[in-house]
Amino acid sequence: MTNAWTEEAVRLITADPERIAELFPAAGREVGRAPLAPDTDPLGLTAGTADDLAREQLVAALLRALPPADAAAELADLYRYGDDAEQRGVLRGLNAAEAAGAITGGGDAQRRGDDAGEASAPVVDAVPVVATGLRLVAEALRSNDPRLVAAALGAFAAARLDQHAWRHGVLKALFMGIPLAAVAGLHARADDELARMAAGLIAERRAAGRSVTDDMTRLATDPTED
Secondary structure, eight states: OOOOOHHHHHHHHOGGGGHHHHHHHHHHHHHOOOOOOOOTTTTTTSSSSSHHHHHHHHHHHHHHHOHHHHHHHHHHHHHHHHHHHHHHHHHHHHHHHHTTTTTEEHOOOOOOHGGGOOOOSEEOOOHHHHHHHHHHHHHHHSSSOOOHHHHHTSHHHHSSSSSSHHHHHHHHHHHHTTTTTTTHHHHHHHOHHHHHHHHHHHHHHHHHTOOOOOOHHHHHOOOOOO
């Protein structure tokens, strides 16, 4: 699902990657900010928004057009100087690239962590992109913006984030009321320790007289349930 403005923006970035600095912020104005699944996901936590989708494609074009180190630096700048929607777009762009298999390098070592004790886009050795992406995910998980936290728990984090940090990201999502459907790779990565943490959250909330969601109960009972 690509509109004419996004197609042209991708073409321009492919020819001149520096153009992303002006095109990335313009996406919301040009394609709109409406949720892609308004009936079931009005905040765009799981399916995203129209501008999220456009920015995913701009990030993919950037990754194709630049060497990994240059692409990583550009993504860091887009995130650093962007508003919350643009920051979300960077994260969702990394998620889309990860899901398409367009990022490689550094994954296994980062993914194991404490456990050790565009589909047509070319696959590149993108270690600098991975390192930058992990830093941006960590920053996003410290925010109080539910859409940013949801974007930070996408396919990139599922493949790259160490288990300790990933568990705490999922727990934060639960605490913020973000649906578990927004967490990529939950079935593959959930473990007994995450279930214990979810049970602890439930106990704390009940002791404080606060509500407990079905997602909290599900994760505490069977973390690997689909």
